[in-house]
Amino acid sequence: MLPRKKNFKKNITPSLRRRFWLPLGFLLLSFLLMILPLEGVVSSVKAVLAYVFIPQVRLAHGTAKYAENVHQTVRELLDTHRENRVLKQEIEMTKLLASQAESILDENGRLTEILRLNPAKRWKGVWAKVAYREPTQWNTVIIDKGSREGIRERSAVISMEAGKEGLAGVVVEVTENTSKVLLVRDEDFSAAVYLERGQEEGLLVGNGPRPVRIKYIPLLTQVEKGDKVFTASTSSIFPAGILVGEVSEVREDESFQTALTIHVEPLVHSASVKEVFVILENEGAS
Amino acid sequence: MWSFAKLVFLFILATIFHWAFASIFSYWGLSVNMLLAFAAAFCAILKPAFGYPAAFICGLFLDFFGTKLFGNNAFSFTVCACIVYGLSERFDFDAFFPQIVTVFGLVLLAGVLNSLLFLWFTSAVQWPGFWSLFGGAWISALFAPAVFWVVRRTLGKASVCRQV
Numbered sequence: 122m123l124p125r126k127k128n129f130k131k132n133i134t135p136s137l138r139r140r141f142w143l144p145l146g147f148l149l150l151s152f153l154l155m156i157l158p159l160e161g162v163v164s165s166v167k168a169v170l171a172y173v174f175i176p177q178v179r180l181a182h183g184t185a186k187y188a189e190n191v192h193q194t195v196r197e198l199l200d201t202h203r204e205n206r207v208l209k210q211e212i213e214m215t216k217l218l219a220s221q222a223e224s225i226l227d228e229n230g231r232l233t234e235i236l237r238l239n240p241a242k243r244w245k246g247v248w249a250k251v252a253y254r255e256p257t258q259w260n261t262v263i264i265d266k267g268s269r270e271g272i273r274e275r276s277a278v279i280s281m282e283a284g285k286e287g288l289a290g291v292v293v294e295v296t297e298n299t300s301k302v303l304l305v306r307d308e309d310f311s312a313a314v315y316l317e318r319g320q321e322e323g324l325l326v327g328n329g330p331r332p333v334r335i336k337y338i339p340l341l342t343q344v345e346k347g348d349k350v351f352t353a354s355t356s357s358i359f360p361a362g363i364l365v366g367e368v369s370e371v372r373e374d375e376s377f378q379t380a381l382t383i384h385v386e387p388l389v390h391s392a393s394v395k396e397v398f399v400i401l402e403n404e405g406a407s
Numbered sequence: 408m409w410s411f412a413k414l415v416f417l418f419i420l421a422t423i424f425h426w427a428f429a430s431i432f433s434y435w436g437l438s439v440n441m442l443l444a445f446a447a448a449f450c451a452i453l454k455p456a457f458g459y460p461a462a463f464i465c466g467l468f469l470d471f472f473g474t475k476l477f478g479n480n481a482f483s484f485t486v487c488a489c490i491v492y493g494l495s496e497r498f499d500f501d502a503f504f505p506q507i508v509t510v511f512g513l514v515l516l517a518g519v520l521n522s523l524l525f526l527w528f529t530s531a532v533q534w535p536g537f538w539s540l541f542g543g544a545w546i547s548a549l550f551a552p553a554v555f556w557v558v559r560r561t562l563g564k565a566s567v568c569r570q571v
Contacts, residue, residue, distance in 0.1 A: 140455050140492065147463045147485040154470075154478030155528050163477045174471050177419055181426035253426060253472070254433040259535060261474055293474060303474065308531050329532045392436050 175296055182252050213281045220286055224362040244360060245402040251395055259391050260307035267298045277359045277400040278302050280389045287388030288365045289397050291358060305387045313356040314365055317349040332384035340381055344371055350385050364388055413561055421445035438535045438543035440514045444551050446484050447510050448558040450491035451500035454569050462488035479524040483517040503552045511548035
């Protein structure tokens, strides 16, 4: 038996050893990165990687955009598509302003009369296109505007869906030319909201692939399927009165029956977000 | 040095392709993973001393976009690299069919592995959906021969390549 063992040891060549230790080293390194908290060493690693990857991302985005522009130029020769897009954006902006004004009027009347709050002012912001959507992170998108356009972390993001403006998410990371947006369905997303019918406030939380929920709504609240849900004035991030979605289900069998669990179908679907409006000055929420 | 410059160029090319494909096919809800196709091509062509780091860095690039977990893509890409090096003993990666089958299998495996790692480390479900993953794997696999051709053509018979 012993000579066999010796032969076996002799057979392990440096290249075989490398083929074993190299992948093991990388697997251990990636495992280490996964178990470390995101705030400490990992954020430093990410910051270092940003120096390498951000120019690359910009280059990739620029190239993809350039290819898109070549395609558009060909279309412009036919004199249709671009004009159509610009007009659509203008119509969306007009619709947004109109519905915003309507919502603000209602909100103002009620809040000034009942709660004596300052009237909400107009939202100011920038339109941005979804530049990248990582296939495994459906609830996070990267938009093509960043700190250069005045976007800051925790800026509210809205989008148009079926001619209405609705809450899309919140900015979580900002670079000079891009921003990362956490969408409503993400498990880390939460917002103070109120129900249209009885004005009860609760906390809207994303739930991944499962339905978005509102917590802490009192058990005897009158709420029905189809009731609209809006962002509440108590939110420090989101301006009041943005439509979030509609109630899709009301459950009484959770949370030990001390509160209702309400499922909400968000107006803005994660998969269909193409263009977003990032609110830069949220004076109404202060 | 020249080989290293070619590798850097291929990595940048891979990210551009991945970016463009992911943006285009996300419109139909498909999880296309061109970077994994490039990582598989790197491992099929390069020596392990270059293939494993290349796959790891490709994974790390995808991890850069994550918000909750860092390192899961680097892990799954390294596992995929191990599989490609294991398969290269039996498969001839010069032929189209092994390239397509391998990339198809690897994209599915990486999707499942990422979801499991997410579930394990964050207790969150990060499942793109079966049809999204299946369709994305098909698209990635269909473009695999082109990816392998580009990588082989660019590297030629560089010193970083394996002796076949």
